[in-house]
Amino acid sequence: MSSTGWQLDRAAAEDALATLLSAKNVCLPTHQNVDADGISSALAILEGLRRKGGNGFVVISDGKLPRYLTFLPGSQSVVIYGKDELPEFDMLCLVDCSDQRRLGKFYSDDPSRIDGDIPIVNIDHHVTNPNFGVVNIVEPRAAAAAEIVTDILHVWGIEPDVALAQGLLAGIYGDTLGLRTDNTTARTMRTAADLVDAGADVAPIVDALFRLKSASTVCVWSNALEGVSWQGSLLWTEVSRKLLADCNADASEAENLVNFLTGTEGSNISAILYENENGWRVSMRTLTPGVDVAAIAAAFGGGGHPKAAGGQINGGVAERDAFLRGAARMASQQAKS
Numbered sequence: 001m002s003s004t005g006w007q008l009d010r011a012a013a014e015d016a017l018a019t020l021l022s023a024k025n026v027c028l029p030t031h032q033n034v035d036a037d038g039i040s041s042a043l044a045i046l047e048g049l050r051r052k053g054g055n056g057f058v059v060i061s062d063g064k065l066p067r068y069l070t071f072l073p074g075s076q077s078v079v080i081y082g083k084d085e086l087p088e089f090d091m092l093c094l095v096d097c098s099d100q101r102r103l104g105k106f107y108s109d110d111p112s113r114i115d116g117d118i119p120i121v122n123i124d125h126h127v128t129n130p131n132f133g134v135v136n137i138v139e140p141r142a143a144a145a146a147e148i149v150t151d152i153l154h155v156w157g158i159e160p161d162v163a164l165a166q167g168l169l170a171g172i173y174g175d176t177l178g179l180r181t182d183n184t185t186a187r188t189m190r191t192a193a194d195l196v197d198a199g200a201d202v203a204p205i206v207d208a209l210f211r212l213k214s215a216s217t218v219c220v221w222s223n224a225l226e227g228v229s230w231q232g233s234l235l236w237t238e239v240s241r242k243l244l245a246d247c248n249a250d251a252s253e254a255e256n257l258v259n260f261l262t263g264t265e266g267s268n269i270s271a272i273l274y275e276n277e278n279g280w281r282v283s284m285r286t287l288t289p290g291v292d293v294a295a296i297a298a299a300f301g302g303g304g305h306p307k308a309a310g311g312q313i314n315g316g317v318a319e320r321d322a323f324l325r326g327a328a329r330m331a332s333q334q335a336k337s
Helices: 010-021 036-051 104-108 145-155 162-176 186-197 202-211 215-226 241-247 257-261 293-299 317-336
Strands: 026-029 056-060 091-095 120-124 135-138 229-231 234-239 269-276 279-285 308-314
Touching: 010 036, 010 091, 010 120, 010 135, 010 145, 026 036, 036 056, 036 091, 036 145, 036 162, 120 145, 145 162, 145 186, 162 186, 162 202, 215 234, 215 241, 215 257, 229 317, 234 257, 234 317, 257 269, 257 279, 269 317, 279 293, 279 317, 293 308, 293 317, 308 317
Parallel strands: 026 056, 026 091, 091 120, 120 135, 234 269
Antiparallel strands: 229 234, 269 279, 279 308
């Protein structure tokens, strides 16, 4: 591993393995609206744990495995919450989850699951992570959780085979938009290169994450783009439940739309509002120097990264509009400071 950039806490990585191996069965729930990094990193930790003699399973916490992620090795073996029977477990391992409450219905159906009685191993790269685990490996300088997990497996004495390398590289590519985000470092690229050397193939990852799209995805984008609006320098649009139903699509098909809108001339911040039963889930991005969407999200109970963050707006149109006004005002103040 490179000597430059951040360094993994080897003692914490070893402690994480010992802690996970002390459990009879480890549950690895993904964050809600799971992405490539969230599922591939959890699957990689599970594979590493099994190779060391441990047991566990990955749960898609909100019951929805996006179609575009089914290419990932191991994705066919995940437990779909609300559809499949949930196995018993005596430990949790949260990977790529900034807040233990960001577990969709896995959490909301039974908050006692994360109340502290069940130990949690916490592996993450979000700056807003409050270190909620009995073991915490949180490195905000990492571009993706998969970058951290690659190093953890190395400490565990596990070298990736082709399938493991493919998943980890997909996680890195997913969170860095193909090694293009500003938190992509030389260290990130070296990790990606190591995974390619281990047999990972970039082309199918790029195809699945950025190129291939269904007719339903085009339908969602077309309608969502027609609804783009401005709130000050905040550019936003809504993905309603009716729109998804009309297009026979799921919310994951609109995920890259916020990246498409980001950088639009005149905007400091872009946001997609996904309608749900409680209000709207918000996804925000910015390219503007000085604007920190993680801080904006945190002001409304969310979190994330300085350039990519999100949260939940509970309520109706009044609460939605109050959020838009507040986020636009905060972004403008940050840009001026």
